[in-house]
Amino acid sequence: MALEKCQAEWEELEKEFQQLQETHKIYKQKLDELTNLQTICSSSISKQKKSFSDLKHSFHLCKRTKNADELEIIRNIECQIKERKNVFFDMEAYLPKKNGLYLNLVLGNVNVTLLSNQAKFAYKDEYEKFKLYLTIILLLGAITCRFLLNYRVTDEIFNFLLVWYYCTLTIRESILISNGSRIKGWWVSHHYVSTFLSGVMLTWPDGLMYQMFRNQFLAFSIYQSFVQFLQYYYQSGCLYRLRALGERNHLDLTVEGFQSWMWRGLTFLLPFLFFGHFWQLYNALTLFGLSRHTECKEWQVFMLALTFLLLFLGNFLTTLKVVHQKFHKNKDKARKKE
Structure with missing residues (x-):
């Protein structure tokens, strides 16, 4: 009886195995079809882009005409x-593509394109968490x-954590960009600069200069983390509302800075951001002062001063540009209503 039962179970497993083989065969066929479709779409997009480039050059020559109707046609086509x-x-977000230089250096030529919306959103949510x-x-x-541990070892652990955090952010953001997230401008470069700054802090040897700047840097780190927490909490809520209204892409992310979509309901963050920017300037000025100290022999001091200055200029000018553009846009809307 036991043997008959085992034999019946084996026959059942054999049937399931045969079905699995058939299903896997169909899966491989569909996979080949998918790969072929991806190749066709990618080549067609490349062809269209090249044709557009040629058209724009031709339109440039055609614009010399003074015929109003022809100029209107050209403008419509350009739009x-x-x-x-x-x-x-949007199409390319679902097609395999070559990695950029940074991802190639870190991951090699591995396809990082996520093919389904569900996978993209899951990865984005994982990034936010x-x-x-x-x-x-x-x-x-x-x-x-x-406030608790004034040891060089704990400082090194904290600085190493900063390096790892910003390095990981740059990799994850590069993958998100490959999958259609519209992260661009200074807020991408900002993380690369922060990675470099954290790396220099990690290599700064203990000494008089380090101890003179240590407490200021840690106080700045506390404030920066607090503001980033505030930004995440309020930006995520604002993004959720805008996505529900169809005004933002589902792959848009929270950032460390200020963008135009944050204007409604998030302007209270601006004083916190500007204060943080000027603290970066204060750090730069402090470090420039320390670099002229007679006891200063470390190259890290001057390098950190330049990096903090770069962060201040990038953050402050970008935020100021967004505020200026939004102010003028609101002013133009008000005039139209009048």
């Missing part, structure tokens, strides 16, 4: 080309180093 480029951007959890950990770490 459609601009819209088509946005469509291509990672930022939130690490922001809280860094806040607690900075408080511990500043």
Whole structure:
């Protein structure tokens, strides 16, 4: 009886195995079809983009005409080309593409394109959670180093955590950009600069100069983590509302700075941001002063001063530009209503 039962179970497993083989065969066929379709779409998009480039050159020559009707036709086609480029951007988010230089250096030529919306959104949410959890950990770490543990070892652990955090952010953001997230401008470069700054802090040897700047840096880190936590909390709520209204892309992210979509309901963050920017300037000035100290022999002091100055200029000017543009846009809207 036991043998008959085992034999019947084996026959059942054999049937399931045969079905699995058939299903896997179909899966491989569909996979080949998918790969072929991806190749066709990618080559067609490349061809269209090249044709658009040639058309723009031809239109440049045609614009010399004084015929109003012809100029109107050219303007309409140029507007459609601009819209088509946005469509291509969305299409390419679902097609395999070559990695940029940074991802190639870090990951090699691995395809990082996520093919389904569900996978893209899951990765984006994981990125947001990672930022939130690490922001809280860094806040607690900075408080511990500043007020509880005045040891070089704990400072090194904290600085190493900063390096790892910003390095990981740059990799994750590069993957998100490959999958259609419209992260651009200074707020991408900002993380690369922060990675470099944290690396220099990590290599700064203990000494008089380090101790003179240590408490100021840790206090700044506490404030920065606190502001980043505030930004995440309020930006995520604002993004949720805008996505529900169809005004923002589902892959848009929270950032450390200020963007135009944050204007409604988030302007209260601006004083916190500007204060943080000027604290970066204060750090730069302090370090420039320390670099002229007679006891200063470390190259890290002057390098950190330049890096903090770069961060201040990038953050302050970008935020100021967004505020200026939004102010003028609101002013123009008010005039039209009148």
